[in-house]
Amino acid sequence: MHETGLAIEVYRIARGAADAQDGGALESIEVVVGELAAVEPDLLVFAWEGVVAGTADAAARLAVAFRPARQLCAACGEIPEKAAGSWLRLCPRCDGPLAVSGGDELDVRRVSFMERERREEERQVAG
Amino acid sequence: MTEIDVRQRVLAANIAAAQALRSGFADSGTLVVNLISSPGSGKTTLLEATARAWRNRYRLGALDGDIATERDAERLRQSGIPARQILTGGACHLDARQVEKALVEEGSRLSDLDILLIENVGNLICPTSYDLGEDFKIALLSVTEGDDKPFKYPAIFARASATVITKSDLLPHVEFDLAAVREQIATLNPAGRLLVTSARSGEGMDGWFALLESELEAKKAAGAAVLAT
Numbered sequence: 001m002h003e004t005g006l007a008i009e010v011y012r013i014a015r016g017a018a019d020a021q022d023g024g025a026l027e028s029i030e031v032v033v034g035e036l037a038a039v040e041p042d043l044l045v046f047a048w049e050g051v052v053a054g055t056a057d058a059a060a061r062l063a064v065a066f067r068p069a070r071q072l073c074a075a076c077g078e079i080p081e082k083a084a085g086s087w088l089r090l091c092p093r094c095d096g097p098l099a100v101s102g103g104d105e106l107d108v109r110r111v112s113f114m115e116r117e118r119r120e121e122e123r124q125v126a127g
Numbered sequence: 128m129t130e131i132d133v134r135q136r137v138l139a140a141n142i143a144a145a146q147a148l149r150s151g152f153a154d155s156g157t158l159v160v161n162l163i164s165s166p167g168s169g170k171t172t173l174l175e176a177t178a179r180a181w182r183n184r185y186r187l188g189a190l191d192g193d194i195a196t197e198r199d200a201e202r203l204r205q206s207g208i209p210a211r212q213i214l215t216g217g218a219c220h221l222d223a224r225q226v227e228k229a230l231v232e233e234g235s236r237l238s239d240l241d242i243l244l245i246e247n248v249g250n251l252i253c254p255t256s257y258d259l260g261e262d263f264k265i266a267l268l269s270v271t272e273g274d275d276k277p278f279k280y281p282a283i284f285a286r287a288s289a290t291v292i293t294k295s296d297l298l299p300h301v302e303f304d305l306a307a308v309r310e311q312i313a314t315l316n317p318a319g320r321l322l323v324t325s326a327r328s329g330e331g332m333d334g335w336f337a338l339l340e341s342e343l344e345a346k347k348a349a350g351a352a353v354l355a356t
Contacts (some may be wrong), residue, residue: 002218002219002220002252002253002256002257005218005222006137006138006256009137009138009139009140009141010137012140013133013135013137013139014133017131017133017135021129021131023129027128031137036281036282036285037256037282038252038253038255038256038282039256088314089313089314089317097317100285106136106137106138106256107134107135107136107137108133108134108135108136108137109132109133109134110130110131110132110133111130111131111133112128112129112130112131113128113129114128114129115128115129
């Protein structure tokens with residue numbers, strides 16, 4: 001189950017992005033998972049909960065945006081129909097070849113975090 | 128609350144490590160093949176046959192990914208080529224950093240090769256996502272696994288430059304519709320090649336060797352073109 005390794009990478013990237021802005025606890029992270037990325041969104045969320053458990057970011061929520069792959073016909077454009085569990089080879093309208101594009105996304109898109117809680121002495125210096 | 132756009136690839140660290148490996152392989156003119164299949168489909172056996180045929184002709188080397196045991200690397204060393212086992216300790220795939228570490232630790236024995244054969248952990252799913260700096264992926268499918276696998280595990284069969292059917296000597300004994308597999312591969316990966324082989328009987332092995340040799344020539348030619356500029 002490589003979703004655990006991926007969840008660790010997502011956490012590393014999100015935490016790094018928040019740290020770069022002196023941010024506090026992570027609140028939510030949005031990732032994009034393509035249909036062909038060989039990643040199961042539910043398993044990624046399950047793995048995420050295990051990765052952040054026990055950290056200051058334990059309440060952070062992982063939201064997965066799923067991106068289907070697209071089938072394109074040179075003559076007819078986008079073809080939404082699919083063979084069960086797979087892709088069509090020929091366009092159902094004109095019998096021309098279909099090209100499969102996209103669907104391989106696996107990106108961290110957005111990170112939200114809280115303001116860092118400062119200790120009393122820091123507040124006094126800052127204030 | 129602060130919200131920021133990150134837009135970073137989850138596997139950015141692996142992609143960077145793989146690019147560094149690829150650049151090193153381009154410098155040394157080494158052809159790198161990433162072999163992916165289910166456990167028991169015959170990756171090591173195909174590499175043993177390759178090693179025995181070519182050990183005096185090309186500088187070959189292998190990396191073998193497994194959860195446990197040194198068995199595969201030992202088999203390939205017995206076949207006359209340098210090989211190093213990468214034990215993942217439970218992980219279902221190899222990543223580029225493990226490959227880099229193994230090559231550094233092995234030093235001169237696995238450097239300046241003509242062909243580096245990377246045998247991934249037996250798994251049709253997870254290894255697909257991890258670039259190892261290879262020139263291409265090869266998917267293996269043995270005739271005993273069933274003829275429905277390309278559609279059931281589409282990602283690897285869509286991305287492999289070639290699918291190698293193995294154990295073809297068993298075809299008379301199993302129900303395996305080669306035409307159905309050919310049709311599935313054509314659907315998923317119109318540019319993908321299909322080879323039918325048996326390392327035991329030798330059937331189709333010339334096709335496998337011809338594929339490696341033409342890719343090796345193309346790699347050397349590309350390296351020579353860069354040097355000439």
